[in-house]
Amino acid sequence: MTTRNGGDLVVESLTALGATHVFGIPGQHALGLFDAIRRSPLAFVSSRIENNSVFSADGYSRSTGEVGVLFCSTGPGALTALGALQEAYAACVPLLVVTSQIPTAGLGGARRGFLHQLDDQQASARNVTKATFTIRTADQIPTVLAEAWGIALRAPSGPVWVEIPQDILLGATQAPPVEHLSVDDRGPLRPRPEATAQAVALLAEAKRPVILAGGGARRSPGAEAALVALAEILDAPVVATPAGKGTIGFDHPLSAGSWIEDRYTTELLEQADVLLAIGTSFGEVPSNYFTFAPTGRIIQVDAEVRVLGSNHEVLGVHADAAAALEDFAEGLVARGLAPIPGSGAEVAADLRRRVEARLEEQDLDVERSLLRGIRAAVPAATETFWDMTIAGYWAWSAWDAQRGGFHTAQAAGGLGLAFPAALGAAVGTGRRTLAVTGDGGAMYSISELATARQHDANVTWLIVDDGGYGILREYMTDAFGAATATELARPDFVALARSFDIPAYPATVETVQDVIASTFETPGPAVVVVPALLRMFAPTHLGAQQSVALETANL
Incomplete structure:
Protein backbone atom coordinates (compact mmCIF):
# COMPACT_ATOMS: atom_id res chain seq x y z
CA MET A 1 0.00 0.00 0.00
CA THR A 2 1.55 3.31 -1.09
CA THR A 3 -1.43 5.63 -0.54
CA ARG A 4 -1.24 7.56 2.71
CA ASN A 5 -3.87 6.43 5.21
CA GLY A 6 -5.03 7.02 8.77
CA GLY A 7 -2.15 4.97 10.13
CA ASP A 8 0.28 7.36 8.46
CA LEU A 9 -1.48 10.31 10.09
CA VAL A 10 -0.99 8.63 13.48
CA VAL A 11 2.74 8.03 13.12
CA GLU A 12 3.28 11.45 11.51
CA SER A 13 1.44 13.07 14.43
CA LEU A 14 3.40 11.14 17.04
CA THR A 15 6.67 12.06 15.35
CA ALA A 16 5.65 15.73 15.25
CA LEU A 17 4.82 15.53 18.97
CA GLY A 18 8.33 14.29 19.73
CA ALA A 19 7.79 10.56 20.17
CA THR A 20 10.74 8.33 19.32
CA HIS A 21 9.65 4.91 20.64
CA VAL A 22 6.39 2.97 20.57
CA PHE A 23 5.61 -0.15 22.62
CA GLY A 24 2.97 -2.75 21.87
CA ILE A 25 1.81 -5.87 20.03
CA PRO A 26 0.28 -6.03 16.53
CA GLY A 27 -3.38 -6.97 16.12
CA GLN A 28 -5.87 -7.51 13.32
CA HIS A 29 -7.65 -4.17 13.58
CA ALA A 30 -4.38 -2.32 14.22
CA LEU A 31 -2.58 -3.42 11.07
CA GLY A 32 -2.83 0.09 9.63
CA LEU A 33 -0.79 1.39 12.55
CA PHE A 34 1.92 -1.20 12.16
CA ASP A 35 2.22 -0.87 8.41
CA ALA A 36 2.57 2.89 8.82
CA ILE A 37 5.23 2.66 11.52
CA ARG A 38 7.37 0.79 8.99
CA ARG A 39 7.47 4.00 6.96
CA SER A 40 8.29 6.22 9.94
CA PRO A 41 11.36 7.04 12.07
CA LEU A 42 9.64 5.63 15.18
CA ALA A 43 11.34 2.68 16.88
CA PHE A 44 8.92 -0.11 17.78
CA VAL A 45 9.47 -2.34 20.83
CA SER A 46 7.47 -5.54 20.51
CA SER A 47 6.37 -7.02 23.83
CA ARG A 48 4.74 -10.41 24.29
CA ILE A 49 1.73 -9.48 26.46
CA GLU A 50 -0.20 -6.21 26.30
CA ASN A 51 -0.04 -5.67 30.06
CA ASN A 52 3.75 -5.79 29.83
CA SER A 53 3.70 -3.38 26.88
CA VAL A 54 2.07 -0.83 29.18
CA PHE A 55 4.61 -1.52 31.93
CA SER A 56 7.43 -1.02 29.41
CA ALA A 57 5.99 2.28 28.22
CA ASP A 58 5.53 3.21 31.89
CA GLY A 59 9.18 2.49 32.71
CA TYR A 60 10.27 4.36 29.60
CA SER A 61 8.30 7.42 30.72
CA ARG A 62 9.45 7.30 34.35
CA SER A 63 13.11 7.14 33.35
CA THR A 64 13.13 9.59 30.42
CA GLY A 65 10.47 12.09 31.52
CA GLU A 66 8.80 11.71 28.11
CA VAL A 67 5.32 10.50 27.22
CA GLY A 68 5.31 6.72 26.83
CA VAL A 69 3.46 5.63 23.68
CA LEU A 70 1.66 2.33 23.23
CA PHE A 71 -0.07 0.70 20.23
CA CYS A 72 -2.74 -1.79 21.27
CA SER A 73 -5.25 -4.00 19.50
CA THR A 74 -9.00 -4.21 19.96
CA GLY A 75 -10.97 -6.17 22.55
CA PRO A 76 -8.84 -8.79 24.33
CA GLY A 77 -5.64 -6.83 23.69
CA ALA A 78 -7.12 -3.59 24.96
CA LEU A 79 -8.59 -5.25 28.05
CA THR A 80 -5.33 -7.03 28.86
CA ALA A 81 -3.63 -3.64 29.06
CA LEU A 82 -5.96 -2.27 31.75
CA GLY A 83 -4.27 -3.79 34.81
CA ALA A 84 -0.97 -2.07 34.04
CA LEU A 85 -2.79 1.16 33.15
CA GLN A 86 -4.17 1.20 36.68
CA GLU A 87 -0.61 1.53 37.99
CA ALA A 88 0.26 4.31 35.53
CA TYR A 89 -2.95 6.13 36.41
CA ALA A 90 -2.42 5.83 40.17
CA ALA A 91 1.26 6.83 39.85
CA CYS A 92 0.53 9.73 37.46
CA VAL A 93 2.74 8.45 34.63
CA PRO A 94 2.07 10.19 31.27
CA LEU A 95 1.19 7.58 28.63
CA LEU A 96 -0.58 7.79 25.29
CA VAL A 97 -2.42 4.58 24.41
CA VAL A 98 -3.44 4.37 20.77
CA THR A 99 -5.71 1.38 20.38
CA SER A 100 -7.61 0.10 17.39
CA GLN A 101 -11.35 -0.41 17.18
CA ILE A 102 -13.72 -2.48 15.09
CA PRO A 103 -14.86 -0.77 11.85
CA THR A 104 -16.99 2.34 12.27
CA ALA A 105 -20.08 0.49 11.09
CA GLY A 106 -19.92 -1.68 14.22
CA LEU A 107 -19.79 1.15 16.74
CA GLY A 108 -22.86 2.21 18.66
CA GLY A 109 -23.81 -0.94 20.54
CA ALA A 110 -25.28 -3.17 17.84
CA ARG A 111 -23.96 -6.74 18.01
CA ARG A 112 -22.64 -7.03 14.44
CA GLY A 113 -20.38 -9.98 15.27
CA PHE A 114 -17.02 -8.34 14.55
CA LEU A 115 -14.01 -10.16 15.93
CA HIS A 116 -12.91 -8.59 19.29
CA GLN A 117 -16.10 -6.50 19.50
CA LEU A 118 -16.95 -5.05 22.92
CA ASP A 119 -20.19 -3.32 23.85
CA ASP A 120 -18.23 -0.22 24.86
CA GLN A 121 -14.45 -0.55 24.73
CA GLN A 122 -13.97 3.10 25.64
CA ALA A 123 -15.95 2.63 28.86
CA SER A 124 -13.58 -0.13 29.93
CA ALA A 125 -10.67 2.32 29.84
CA ARG A 126 -12.31 5.22 31.68
CA ASN A 127 -11.54 3.90 35.17
CA VAL A 128 -7.77 3.77 34.57
CA THR A 129 -7.10 6.80 32.35
CA LYS A 130 -7.34 10.58 32.60
CA ALA A 131 -9.33 10.89 29.37
CA THR A 132 -10.57 8.76 26.47
CA PHE A 133 -11.28 9.61 22.83
CA THR A 134 -12.79 7.77 19.87
CA ILE A 135 -11.71 9.03 16.45
CA ARG A 136 -14.55 9.25 13.91
CA THR A 137 -12.74 10.68 10.86
CA ALA A 138 -9.11 10.65 9.74
CA ASP A 139 -8.96 14.46 9.82
CA GLN A 140 -9.43 14.32 13.60
CA ILE A 141 -6.29 12.25 14.20
CA PRO A 142 -3.61 14.99 14.46
CA THR A 143 -5.73 17.31 16.61
CA VAL A 144 -6.96 14.59 18.98
CA LEU A 145 -3.49 13.11 19.43
CA ALA A 146 -2.06 16.55 20.22
CA GLU A 147 -4.86 17.14 22.75
CA ALA A 148 -4.30 13.71 24.28
CA TRP A 149 -0.56 14.36 24.51
CA GLY A 150 -1.17 17.60 26.38
CA ILE A 151 -3.64 15.98 28.78
CA ALA A 152 -1.16 13.18 29.51
CA LEU A 153 1.49 15.76 30.48
CA ARG A 154 -0.80 18.21 32.26
CA ALA A 155 -0.57 18.04 36.04
CA PRO A 156 -1.50 15.63 37.43
CA SER A 157 -0.07 13.65 34.54
CA GLY A 158 -1.38 10.23 33.56
CA PRO A 159 -2.42 7.89 30.74
CA VAL A 160 -4.79 8.94 27.96
CA TRP A 161 -6.66 6.53 25.67
CA VAL A 162 -7.34 7.16 21.96
CA GLU A 163 -9.12 4.50 19.91
CA ILE A 164 -9.31 4.52 16.13
CA PRO A 165 -11.58 2.25 14.04
CA GLN A 166 -9.95 -0.17 11.62
CA ASP A 167 -11.45 1.41 8.49
CA ILE A 168 -10.10 4.85 9.43
CA LEU A 169 -6.61 3.46 9.98
CA LEU A 170 -6.67 1.70 6.61
CA GLY A 171 -8.63 4.27 4.61
CA ALA A 172 -6.85 6.64 2.23
CA THR A 173 -6.58 10.24 3.34
CA GLN A 174 -6.09 13.50 1.48
CA ALA A 175 -4.95 15.29 4.64
CA PRO A 176 -1.53 16.93 4.21
CA PRO A 177 1.44 15.28 5.96
CA VAL A 178 1.71 16.27 9.62
CA GLU A 179 4.90 18.20 10.32
CA HIS A 180 4.09 20.47 13.26
CA LEU A 181 1.72 20.11 16.19
CA SER A 182 1.38 22.34 19.22
CA VAL A 183 0.67 20.92 22.66
CA ASP A 184 -1.21 22.64 25.45
CA ASP A 185 0.20 21.23 28.69
CA ARG A 186 -0.70 24.53 30.43
CA GLY A 187 2.65 24.72 32.21
CA PRO A 188 3.16 24.51 35.96
CA LEU A 189 0.07 24.70 38.15
CA ARG A 190 0.89 27.49 40.60
CA PRO A 191 -0.83 27.79 43.99
CA ARG A 192 -3.34 30.55 44.68
CA PRO A 193 -1.59 33.51 46.36
CA GLU A 194 -4.04 33.32 49.29
CA ALA A 195 -3.18 29.67 49.89
CA THR A 196 0.53 30.46 49.67
CA ALA A 197 0.18 33.30 52.19
CA GLN A 198 -1.64 31.07 54.68
CA ALA A 199 0.86 28.23 54.27
CA VAL A 200 3.80 30.61 54.70
CA ALA A 201 2.26 32.06 57.87
CA LEU A 202 1.90 28.58 59.38
CA LEU A 203 5.41 27.53 58.39
CA ALA A 204 6.96 30.76 59.68
CA GLU A 205 5.52 30.16 63.15
CA ALA A 206 6.25 26.44 63.29
CA LYS A 207 8.46 25.21 66.13
CA ARG A 208 8.60 21.56 65.04
CA PRO A 209 8.09 21.56 61.26
CA VAL A 210 8.49 18.30 59.33
CA ILE A 211 8.28 17.71 55.57
CA LEU A 212 6.77 14.55 54.07
CA ALA A 213 7.90 14.15 50.44
CA GLY A 214 5.74 11.96 48.21
CA GLY A 215 5.78 10.87 44.59
CA GLY A 216 4.42 14.21 43.39
CA ALA A 217 7.54 15.91 44.74
CA ARG A 218 9.76 13.59 42.74
CA ARG A 219 7.81 13.84 39.51
CA SER A 220 7.50 17.63 39.43
CA PRO A 221 10.47 19.08 37.48
CA GLY A 222 12.64 21.17 39.78
CA ALA A 223 10.89 20.06 42.95
CA GLU A 224 13.85 18.18 44.40
CA ALA A 225 16.09 21.25 44.59
CA ALA A 226 13.17 23.41 45.75
CA ARG A 263 6.34 3.66 64.19
CA TYR A 264 9.25 5.95 65.10
CA THR A 265 8.79 7.66 61.74
CA THR A 266 5.02 7.79 62.15
CA GLU A 267 5.48 9.40 65.57
CA LEU A 268 7.80 12.06 64.13
CA LEU A 269 5.12 12.97 61.59
CA GLU A 270 2.42 12.93 64.25
CA GLN A 271 4.34 15.20 66.61
CA ALA A 272 5.07 17.93 64.06
CA ASP A 273 3.25 21.14 64.91
CA VAL A 274 3.20 21.86 61.14
CA LEU A 275 3.54 18.97 58.69
CA LEU A 276 4.12 19.95 55.07
CA ALA A 277 3.03 17.04 52.86
CA ILE A 278 4.11 17.35 49.23
CA GLY A 279 2.60 15.07 46.60
CA THR A 280 1.15 12.39 48.85
CA SER A 281 -2.40 11.40 49.76
CA PHE A 282 -1.52 9.87 53.17
CA GLY A 283 -2.59 6.58 51.66
CA GLU A 284 -2.20 3.12 53.13
CA VAL A 285 1.60 2.88 53.18
CA PRO A 286 2.59 6.53 53.87
CA SER A 287 0.10 6.57 56.77
CA ASN A 288 1.59 3.33 58.18
CA TYR A 289 -1.63 1.49 57.35
CA PHE A 290 -3.86 4.35 58.42
CA THR A 291 -2.44 4.48 61.96
CA PHE A 292 -1.06 8.02 61.45
CA ALA A 293 -2.88 10.40 63.86
CA PRO A 294 -1.61 13.98 63.45
CA THR A 295 -1.61 16.39 66.40
CA GLY A 296 -0.57 19.56 64.54
CA ARG A 297 -1.60 21.38 61.38
CA ILE A 298 -1.13 19.79 57.96
CA ILE A 299 -0.36 21.68 54.74
CA GLN A 300 -1.04 19.33 51.85
CA VAL A 301 0.21 20.24 48.37
CA ASP A 302 -0.91 18.20 45.37
CA ALA A 321 5.08 20.55 43.92
CA ALA A 322 7.90 22.67 42.49
CA ALA A 323 5.73 25.75 42.05
CA ALA A 324 4.39 25.55 45.61
CA LEU A 325 7.79 24.91 47.17
CA GLU A 326 9.32 27.84 45.31
CA ASP A 327 6.49 30.17 46.33
CA PHE A 328 6.67 29.04 49.96
CA ALA A 329 10.43 29.62 50.07
CA GLU A 330 10.05 33.07 48.52
CA GLY A 331 7.41 33.98 51.09
CA LEU A 332 9.53 32.78 54.00
CA VAL A 333 12.61 34.64 52.79
CA ALA A 334 10.48 37.79 52.49
CA ARG A 335 9.65 37.33 56.18
CA GLY A 336 13.36 37.25 56.99
CA LEU A 337 13.84 33.50 57.37
CA ALA A 338 17.14 32.11 56.07
CA PRO A 339 18.90 28.74 56.13
CA ILE A 340 20.30 28.51 59.68
CA PRO A 341 21.31 25.07 60.97
CA GLY A 342 19.45 24.18 64.14
CA SER A 343 17.93 21.09 65.69
CA GLY A 344 16.44 19.67 62.48
CA ALA A 345 19.51 17.65 61.58
CA GLU A 346 19.71 16.19 65.07
CA VAL A 347 16.02 15.21 64.97
CA ALA A 348 16.62 13.46 61.65
CA ALA A 349 19.75 11.72 62.90
CA ASP A 350 18.04 10.63 66.11
CA LEU A 351 15.20 9.05 64.14
CA ARG A 352 17.65 7.14 61.97
CA ARG A 353 19.56 5.95 65.04
CA ARG A 354 16.40 4.71 66.77
CA VAL A 355 15.23 2.85 63.66
CA GLU A 356 18.67 1.28 63.32
CA ALA A 357 18.60 0.19 66.97
CA ARG A 358 15.19 -1.44 66.47
CA LEU A 359 16.48 -3.34 63.44
CA GLU A 360 19.54 -4.51 65.38
CA GLU A 361 17.21 -6.11 67.93
CA GLN A 362 15.72 -8.35 65.23
CA ASP A 363 17.23 -11.30 63.37
CA LEU A 364 17.41 -9.63 59.95
CA ASP A 365 20.96 -10.29 58.79
CA VAL A 366 19.88 -12.01 55.56
CA GLU A 367 17.49 -9.25 54.50
CA ARG A 368 19.85 -6.41 55.34
CA SER A 369 22.83 -8.14 53.72
CA LEU A 370 20.85 -8.66 50.53
CA LEU A 371 19.86 -4.99 50.29
CA ARG A 372 23.41 -3.85 51.08
CA GLY A 373 24.83 -6.17 48.44
CA ILE A 374 22.46 -4.94 45.75
CA ARG A 375 23.11 -1.29 46.64
CA ALA A 376 26.89 -1.78 46.56
CA ALA A 377 26.70 -3.53 43.17
CA VAL A 378 24.57 -0.97 41.36
CA PRO A 379 26.04 2.34 40.13
CA ALA A 380 24.56 5.41 41.84
CA ALA A 381 22.68 6.74 38.79
CA THR A 382 20.96 3.43 37.92
CA GLU A 383 17.21 3.38 37.42
CA THR A 384 15.87 0.56 39.61
CA PHE A 385 12.45 -1.10 39.41
CA TRP A 386 11.02 -3.17 42.26
CA ASP A 387 8.08 -5.53 42.13
CA MET A 388 5.57 -6.16 44.92
CA THR A 389 7.82 -8.62 46.72
CA ILE A 390 9.46 -8.75 50.16
CA ALA A 391 12.76 -7.44 48.78
CA GLY A 392 10.78 -4.57 47.24
CA TYR A 393 8.96 -3.89 50.50
CA TRP A 394 12.32 -3.65 52.23
CA ALA A 395 13.52 -1.30 49.52
CA TRP A 396 10.58 1.04 50.19
CA SER A 397 12.28 1.82 53.49
CA ALA A 398 15.94 0.85 53.18
CA TRP A 399 16.98 1.64 49.60
CA ASP A 400 19.12 4.73 49.16
CA ALA A 401 18.11 6.00 45.72
CA GLN A 402 21.30 8.12 45.46
CA ARG A 403 21.26 9.68 41.95
CA GLY A 404 19.07 7.05 40.29
CA GLY A 416 4.70 -7.75 37.26
CA LEU A 417 5.88 -4.17 36.75
CA ALA A 418 9.59 -4.45 37.52
CA PHE A 419 11.12 -6.38 34.62
CA PRO A 420 9.11 -4.97 31.66
CA ALA A 421 9.39 -1.44 33.12
CA ALA A 422 13.15 -1.80 33.55
CA LEU A 423 13.30 -3.09 29.98
CA GLY A 424 11.45 -0.01 28.71
CA ALA A 425 13.73 2.26 30.73
CA ALA A 435 14.70 -5.07 38.04
CA VAL A 436 14.02 -6.93 41.29
CA THR A 437 11.16 -9.42 41.60
CA GLY A 438 10.17 -12.49 43.55
CA ASP A 439 9.63 -15.82 41.84
CA GLY A 440 5.84 -15.34 41.91
CA GLY A 441 5.99 -11.93 40.26
CA ALA A 442 8.62 -13.17 37.83
CA MET A 443 6.09 -15.47 36.19
CA TYR A 444 4.01 -12.43 35.20
CA SER A 445 6.92 -11.15 33.14
CA ILE A 446 8.80 -14.25 32.03
CA SER A 447 7.72 -13.92 28.40
CA GLU A 448 9.51 -10.58 28.19
CA LEU A 449 12.84 -12.43 28.24
CA ALA A 450 12.17 -12.77 24.52
CA THR A 451 11.66 -9.02 24.21
CA ALA A 452 14.84 -8.28 26.14
CA ARG A 453 16.83 -10.61 23.88
CA GLN A 454 15.21 -9.33 20.68
CA HIS A 455 16.05 -5.72 21.51
CA TRP A 461 16.90 -8.92 36.34
CA LEU A 462 17.33 -10.14 39.93
CA ILE A 463 14.85 -12.86 40.91
CA VAL A 464 14.66 -13.60 44.64
CA ASP A 465 13.29 -17.15 44.71
CA ASP A 466 11.51 -18.15 47.90
CA GLY A 467 9.19 -20.72 46.36
CA GLY A 468 5.96 -18.74 46.47
CA TYR A 469 4.18 -15.49 47.21
CA GLY A 470 6.42 -14.61 50.14
CA ILE A 471 4.68 -11.56 51.58
CA LEU A 472 1.27 -13.23 51.39
CA ARG A 473 2.72 -16.32 53.03
CA GLU A 474 3.99 -14.15 55.89
CA TYR A 475 0.76 -12.21 56.30
CA MET A 476 -1.43 -15.32 56.26
CA THR A 477 0.80 -17.33 58.59
CA ASP A 478 0.96 -14.55 61.15
CA ALA A 479 -2.75 -13.76 60.93
CA PHE A 480 -4.20 -17.29 60.68
CA GLY A 481 -1.41 -19.68 61.68
CA ALA A 482 -1.15 -21.16 58.18
CA ALA A 483 -0.85 -20.00 54.57
CA THR A 484 -3.08 -21.12 51.72
CA ALA A 485 -2.31 -21.08 47.97
CA THR A 486 1.01 -19.30 48.44
CA GLU A 487 3.39 -22.13 47.48
CA LEU A 488 4.31 -22.26 43.81
CA ALA A 489 5.82 -24.65 41.33
CA ARG A 490 8.29 -22.65 39.26
CA PRO A 491 10.89 -23.25 36.58
CA ASP A 492 14.64 -23.34 36.83
CA PHE A 493 14.96 -19.61 36.15
CA VAL A 494 18.65 -19.83 35.28
CA ALA A 495 18.08 -22.57 32.70
CA LEU A 496 14.99 -20.84 31.35
CA ALA A 497 16.81 -17.54 30.82
CA ARG A 498 19.69 -19.34 29.13
CA SER A 499 17.22 -20.99 26.75
CA GLN A 513 26.96 -8.18 45.03
CA ASP A 514 29.75 -9.51 42.84
CA VAL A 515 27.38 -11.31 40.47
CA ILE A 516 25.17 -8.26 39.87
CA ALA A 517 28.21 -5.99 39.52
CA SER A 518 29.59 -8.27 36.80
CA THR A 519 26.42 -7.84 34.71
CA PHE A 520 27.05 -4.09 34.60
CA GLU A 521 30.31 -4.75 32.76
CA THR A 522 28.78 -6.44 29.71
CA PRO A 523 26.03 -5.37 27.26
CA GLY A 524 22.63 -6.96 26.85
CA PRO A 525 20.17 -8.58 29.24
CA ALA A 526 21.21 -10.70 32.21
CA VAL A 527 19.37 -12.68 34.89
CA VAL A 528 20.55 -13.33 38.45
CA VAL A 529 18.70 -15.78 40.70
CA VAL A 530 19.07 -15.81 44.50
CA PRO A 531 17.25 -18.46 46.55
CA ALA A 532 16.36 -16.71 49.82
CA LEU A 533 13.51 -16.83 52.31
CA LEU A 534 13.03 -13.23 53.45
CA ARG A 535 10.77 -11.75 56.10
CA MET A 536 9.71 -8.25 57.00
CA PHE A 537 11.00 -6.17 59.89
CA ALA A 538 8.84 -5.49 62.94
CA PRO A 539 7.84 -1.81 62.85
CA THR A 540 7.26 -1.52 66.62
CA HIS A 541 8.54 -3.08 69.82
CA LEU A 542 5.95 -5.82 69.37
CA GLY A 543 7.26 -9.17 68.23
CA ALA A 544 7.35 -9.78 64.50
CA GLN A 545 4.29 -12.05 64.59
CA GLN A 546 2.21 -9.55 66.55
CA SER A 547 3.24 -6.58 64.44
CA VAL A 548 2.41 -8.24 61.12
CA ALA A 549 -0.93 -9.36 62.51
CA LEU A 550 -1.58 -5.76 63.57
CA GLU A 551 -0.70 -4.46 60.10
CA THR A 552 -2.99 -7.05 58.52
CA ALA A 553 -5.84 -6.06 60.84
CA ASN A 554 -5.42 -2.46 59.70
CA LEU A 555 -5.67 -3.28 55.99
Missing part, protein backbone atom coordinates in the same frame (compact mmCIF):
# COMPACT_ATOMS: atom_id res chain seq x y z
CA LEU A 227 12.31 20.94 48.51
CA VAL A 228 15.87 20.84 49.84
CA ALA A 229 16.06 24.65 49.77
CA LEU A 230 12.80 24.97 51.70
CA ALA A 231 13.82 22.30 54.21
CA GLU A 232 17.03 24.23 54.89
CA ILE A 233 15.14 27.50 55.41
CA LEU A 234 12.79 25.76 57.86
CA ASP A 235 15.50 23.56 59.39
CA ALA A 236 12.92 20.79 58.96
CA PRO A 237 13.65 17.06 58.85
CA VAL A 238 12.38 15.39 55.68
CA VAL A 239 10.74 11.97 55.49
CA ALA A 240 10.30 10.42 52.04
CA THR A 241 7.51 8.04 51.09
CA PRO A 242 8.52 5.09 48.87
CA ALA A 243 7.40 7.07 45.81
CA GLY A 244 9.21 10.16 47.08
CA LYS A 245 12.63 8.53 47.34
CA GLY A 246 15.31 10.69 45.76
CA THR A 247 13.72 14.03 46.60
CA ILE A 248 16.44 14.47 49.22
CA GLY A 249 19.62 12.44 49.47
CA PHE A 250 20.03 10.09 52.42
CA ASP A 251 23.37 11.80 52.99
CA HIS A 252 21.73 15.21 53.57
CA PRO A 253 21.71 16.13 57.30
CA LEU A 254 17.97 16.86 57.20
CA SER A 255 17.05 13.52 55.65
CA ALA A 256 15.12 11.38 58.13
CA GLY A 257 15.15 8.52 55.64
CA SER A 258 12.08 6.69 54.39
CA TRP A 259 11.29 4.11 57.08
CA ILE A 260 7.66 4.99 56.54
CA GLU A 261 6.36 1.72 58.05
CA ASP A 262 8.31 2.13 61.30
CA ALA A 303 -1.71 18.71 41.69
CA GLU A 304 -4.49 16.11 41.98
CA VAL A 305 -7.34 18.02 43.59
CA ARG A 306 -9.12 14.84 44.71
CA VAL A 307 -6.21 14.03 47.02
CA LEU A 308 -6.52 17.22 49.07
CA GLY A 309 -8.12 16.49 52.43
CA SER A 310 -9.04 12.95 51.41
CA ASN A 311 -7.70 11.43 54.64
CA HIS A 312 -7.12 14.30 57.08
CA GLU A 313 -8.20 17.86 57.72
CA VAL A 314 -5.63 19.99 55.92
CA LEU A 315 -4.81 23.34 54.43
CA GLY A 316 -5.08 22.13 50.85
CA VAL A 317 -2.86 23.76 48.24
CA HIS A 318 -3.75 22.75 44.69
CA ALA A 319 -0.46 23.12 42.81
CA ASP A 320 2.55 21.46 41.26
CA GLY A 405 15.34 6.64 40.00
CA PHE A 406 13.53 4.32 42.42
CA HIS A 407 10.36 2.87 40.92
CA THR A 408 7.79 0.45 42.34
CA ALA A 409 4.24 -0.71 41.65
CA GLN A 410 3.20 0.58 45.05
CA ALA A 411 0.65 3.06 43.65
CA ALA A 412 -1.79 0.34 42.57
CA GLY A 413 0.00 -2.68 44.03
CA GLY A 414 -0.16 -5.12 41.11
CA LEU A 415 2.47 -7.72 40.30
CA ALA A 426 16.81 0.54 29.30
CA VAL A 427 15.51 1.05 25.77
CA GLY A 428 14.69 4.68 26.47
CA THR A 429 17.88 5.72 28.23
CA GLY A 430 20.40 3.36 26.65
CA ARG A 431 21.77 2.70 30.15
CA ARG A 432 21.65 -0.50 32.18
CA THR A 433 18.71 -0.76 34.56
CA LEU A 434 17.92 -3.13 37.42
CA ASP A 456 19.33 -6.43 23.35
CA ALA A 457 18.10 -4.35 26.28
CA ASN A 458 20.71 -3.53 28.92
CA VAL A 459 18.70 -4.79 31.87
CA THR A 460 19.73 -6.89 34.87
CA PHE A 500 16.50 -17.46 25.50
CA ASP A 501 20.26 -17.02 24.96
CA ILE A 502 20.41 -14.65 27.94
CA PRO A 503 23.31 -14.95 30.38
CA ALA A 504 21.97 -16.16 33.72
CA TYR A 505 23.74 -16.71 37.01
CA PRO A 506 22.85 -18.45 40.26
CA ALA A 507 23.90 -16.46 43.33
CA THR A 508 23.63 -16.43 47.09
CA VAL A 509 23.06 -13.56 49.51
CA GLU A 510 26.84 -13.62 50.07
CA THR A 511 27.77 -13.52 46.36
CA VAL A 512 24.94 -11.41 44.93
